[in-house]
Amino acid sequence: MKTETEPTTADITLPITGMTCSNCVVTVERALDRAPGVVDSRVNYASERAFVRYDPTMTSVADVVSAVEGAGYGAVVTGEDDLEDVEAELRAREEASQRQAFLVGAVLTLPLFLFSMARDFGFLPAWSHAIGVDLAMFAVATPVQFYVGRGFYVGARNALRNRSANMDVLVALGSSVAYAYSVVVVAGEILAVPGLGDHVYFETSALIITLIKLGKLLEVRARGRTGVAIRELLDLQPATACRVDDGREVTIPVEEVRVGDTLLVRPGERVPVDGDVVDGRGSVDESMLTGESLPVEKEAGDPVRGGTVNASGAFRMVASAVGSDTALAHIVRMVRDAQGSRAPIQRTADRVAEVFVPTVIGIAFLTFLVWLFVLDASFTDAMLRLIAVLVIACPCALGLATPAAVIAGTGWGARNGILFRNSEAIQRTEGVETVILDKTGTITVGEPTVRAIHVEGVSDEVALTAAASAESRSEHPLARTLVRYADDRGLERTEPTSFESIAGYGVEATVGGETVLVGNRALVAARGSGKIEARWDEVAEEVEGQGATPVWIARGGAVVGILGLADEPRSGSAAAVSALRASGVAVAMVTGDRPGVARAIGREVGIDDVRAEVRPGRKARMVDEVRTDSGRAVAMVGDGINDAPALASADVGMAIGAGTDVAIEAADVVLMSSDLRAVPQALALSHRTMRTIRQNLFWAFAYNVALIPIAAGVLHGFDALPTMLRSLHPVLAAGAMAFSSVTVLGNALRLTRWRGPSETLQPRSP
Ligand code: ADP
Numbered sequence: 170m171k172t173e174t175e176p177t178t179a180d181i182t183l184p185i186t187g188m189t190c191s192n193c194v195v196t197v198e199r200a201l202d203r204a205p206g207v208v209d210s211r212v213n214y215a216s217e218r219a220f221v222r223y224d225p226t227m228t229s230v231a232d233v234v235s236a237v238e239g240a241g242y243g244a245v246v247t248g249e250d251d252l253e254d255v256e257a258e259l260r261a262r263e264e265a266s267q268r269q270a271f272l273v274g275a276v277l278t279l280p281l282f283l284f285s286m287a288r289d290f291g292f293l294p295a296w297s298h299a300i301g302v303d304l305a306m307f308a309v310a311t312p313v314q315f316y317v318g319r320g321f322y323v324g325a326r327n328a329l330r331n332r333s334a335n336m337d338v339l340v341a342l343g344s345s346v347a348y349a350y351s352v353v354v355v356a357g358e359i360l361a362v363p364g365l366g367d368h369v370y371f372e373t374s375a376l377i378i379t380l381i382k383l384g385k386l387l388e389v390r391a392r393g394r395t396g397v398a399i400r401e402l403l404d405l406q407p408a409t410a411c412r413v414d415d416g417r418e419v420t421i422p423v424e425e426v427r428v429g430d431t432l433l434v435r436p437g438e439r440v441p442v443d444g445d446v447v448d449g450r451g452s453v454d455e456s457m458l459t460g461e462s463l464p465v466e467k468e469a470g471d472p473v474r475g476g477t478v479n480a481s482g483a484f485r486m487v488a489s490a491v492g493s494d495t496a497l498a499h500i501v502r503m504v505r506d507a508q509g510s511r512a513p514i515q516r517t518a519d520r521v522a523e524v525f526v527p528t529v530i531g532i533a534f535l536t537f538l539v540w541l542f543v544l545d546a547s548f549t550d551a552m553l554r555l556i557a558v559l560v561i562a563c564p565c566a567l568g569l570a571t572p573a574a575v576i577a578g579t580g581w582g583a584r585n586g587i588l589f590r591n592s593e594a595i596q597r598t599e600g601v602e603t604v605i606l607d608k609t610g611t612i613t614v615g616e617p618t619v620r621a622i623h624v625e626g627v628s629d630e631v632a633l634t635a636a637a638s639a640e641s642r643s644e645h646p647l648a649r650t651l652v653r654y655a656d657d658r659g660l661e662r663t664e665p666t667s668f669e670s671i672a673g674y675g676v677e678a679t680v681g682g683e684t685v686l687v688g689n690r691a692l693v694a695a696r697g698s699g700k701i702e703a704r705w706d707e708v709a710e711e712v713e714g715q716g717a718t719p720v721w722i723a724r725g726g727a728v729v730g731i732l733g734l735a736d737e738p739r740s741g742s743a744a745a746v747s748a749l750r751a752s753g754v755a756v757a758m759v760t761g762d763r764p765g766v767a768r769a770i771g772r773e774v775g776i777d778d779v780r781a782e783v784r785p786g787r788k789a790r791m792v793d794e795v796r797t798d799s800g801r802a803v804a805m806v807g808d809g810i811n812d813a814p815a816l817a818s819a820d821v822g823m824a825i826g827a828g829t830d831v832a833i834e835a836a837d838v839v840l841m842s843s844d845l846r847a848v849p850q851a852l853a854l855s856h857r858t859m860r861t862i863r864q865n866l867f868w869a870f871a872y873n874v875a876l877i878p879i880a881a882g883v884l885h886g887f888d889a890l891p892t893m894l895r896s897l898h899p900v901l902a903a904g905a906m907a908f909s910s911v912t913v914l915g916n917a918l919r920l921t922r923w924r925g926p927s928e929t930l931q932p933r934s935p
């Protein structure tokens with residue numbers, strides 16, 4: 170999804186403090202949207218971040234912060250570079266305070282609980298029922314209620330003040346009812362007012378608070394762990410670089426590296442920034458960026474990327490991108506954006522959550538009234554049902570269900586060179602049933618070699634020099650091959666005085682005052698002069714028969730030669746195709762190349778559905794056709810500029826390899842490696858992530874809903890069942906609730922540790 174940036178807006182990402190549950194997200198968002206000058210805002214509960222787009226002429230960052238504070242939360246202003254550090258610190262502080270609160274709760278609650286159990290079961294002598302003992306229990310339960318439970322009250326107040334109700338409201342309400350009732354009982358005993366009951370429930374209120382606090386503590390800890398991927402990526406960036414100044418080597422902080430600096434990379438060191446090797450050679454491990462496990466040999470002229478490791482050898486490089494322009498910085502931004510985005514499935518969950526809490530409160534009071542007046546239960550029994558319903562229904566795991574899985578899934582992807590632009594892309598990738606692959610540069614290496622030369626009328630050298638000169642400004646793989654081939658033969662290229670690239674056809678250029686055409690037959694037919702002689706078509710046919718692409722060369726409008734350029738499939742392509750088919754996905758190939766060449770490559774990698782001579786503009790329309798014909802969601806995988814429209818029009822566009830920036834812009838998924846096996850892996854990851862989300866939503870939600878009737882006491886009449894179930898004690902409800910949060914997070918963490926798709930879909934890095 171692309172958002173249009175108006176020139177007058179600025180973006181800022183703020184860590185938010187004090188959010189206790191998913192509804193807080195809605196509260197903070199609402200407060201932000203109401204603030205004047207805020208154009209757009211998005212708050213993520215799992216990463217505890219707000220993304221705010223605002224109009225700097227109307228508001229300031231300080232105003233944005235006070236809008237958040239006005240809603241009862243905190244916002245911390247930090248630079249983009251410090252974001253992770255600041256958050257790590259906030260999280261550590263939060264964890265420490267949660268741990269302290271929990272420990273206090275545990276120390277006070279455990280004896281309280283054991284004592285009251287022992288008393289209820291009659292293990293204790295008569296003195297245990299004295300008024301003084303109840304008073305002592307009151308003294309122990311009170312700090313639990315208001316110190317340990319303070320966060321629930323604050324959260325509830327924030328929510329109510331913003332006219333919404335969250336899980337804090339349920340916890341605060343549930344435990345307060347038990348606590349307040351007990352206080353009334355004690356007061357009645359002291360003041361000798363009869364009829365106020367004689368049993369206190371201090372251990373219930375304290376245990377609810379302490380158990381849910383335990384869930385919170387685990388949640389804070391796990392939340393930190395699902396988000397480690399970005400931390401890991403940031404840690405790839407070395408702190409220093411070795412700059413070569415007039416032959417002297419100086420170590421400087423990496424922030425001081427400028428574009429154009431010459432840097433030395435020794436064996437075992439990390440490449441500090443993006444650049445190009447100028448001399449020396451190295452064997453560079455790029456797995457952290459691409460997921461490809463084999464080291465890549467680098468020598469003069471080869472690009473290297475910051476964060477990769479020079480395993481052996483030493484080289485000097487010239488910096489070409491630093492700071493926020495490096496590939497690594499782009500990856501970090503993309504992962505951050507993806508983790509902060511909301512999947513469609515979550516929007517549904519959020520809407521449900523908003524009406525859920527008020528509904529539950531309604532059900533709880535209804536339960537109370539029914540037990541008290543219809544079923545003639547005692548006041549305390551009816552009250553216990555009320556508390557149990559309030560506590561069991563807490564949707565606190567709900568806010569975590571989707572984001573925790575998204576963060577874990579995108580994090581896993583980032584580690585393996587698979588970058589999803591946003592959560593919606595994950596959801597859409599899951600639905601993909603047909604994958605269309607571009608041929609050149611996607612299935613094949615994209616570095617064709619010259620296999621045949623047929624030239625007439627002039628020497629091979631003259632024809633090659635003209636062709637290479639004309640192609641020198643083209644980015645097309647065929648063009649790059651031609652230029653390299655001519656250079657390797659020591660031919661002197663001349664700069665063309667005019668140049669036009671005709672996507673899907675070739676180039677037209679003026680070289681030495683002469684018009685030169687290099688491209689396919691259609692180009693020469695359309696722009697050349699006169700009819701094409703039949704013998705040239707015979708040559709072209711012969712070249713194609715050898716599995717090579719005929720590249721026509723015309724000078725002054727007349728054909729002078731045909732070259733045969735052949736491209737090999739990448740090593741992982743055939744495996745990728747069979748993995749996709751094994752998982753029930755249809756695979757097709759699309760190319761602008763000749764049918765003969767396309768079929769030859771198709772045979773090699775196992776694709777029958779081959780669509781050749783598809784012009785760039787048609788690729789996008791073909792994607793639409795395939796989708797309408799099959800009625801299935803289509804993914805388009807491509808690498809080049811000419812694939813961008815097709816990437817954009819597919820349900821899921823995947824840019825593969827470092828790709829071109831245009832392709833990356835248009836893509837929903839960026840595959841850092843050029844190994845096609847990343848495609849089935851991305852599909853498997855999306856399935857895995859969506860499955861985790863659905864399981865999480867089940868554990869967070871369906872589970873609570875299913876237990877509401879039990880908490881309300883519908884099983885009461887079934888004498889065969891254990892008492893525990895027939896009248897679910899509020900304490901058990903609190904335990905069940907804490908359990909659902911832990912389950913949801915544990916499930917997301919399991920995804921973080923995923924070993925990758927099995928068998929046919931092996932991960933590329935060990
Ligand atoms: P693909 O879909 O395989 O990437 P393109 O759509 O880029 O192919 O190009 C289609 C055909 O047009 C190529 O097979 C080639 O014959 C010709 N062509 C395009 N650009 C060039 C170029 N710069 N030089 C030579 N031939 C070209």
Ligand code: MG
Binds near residue numbers: 809812
């Ligand atoms: Mg291509």
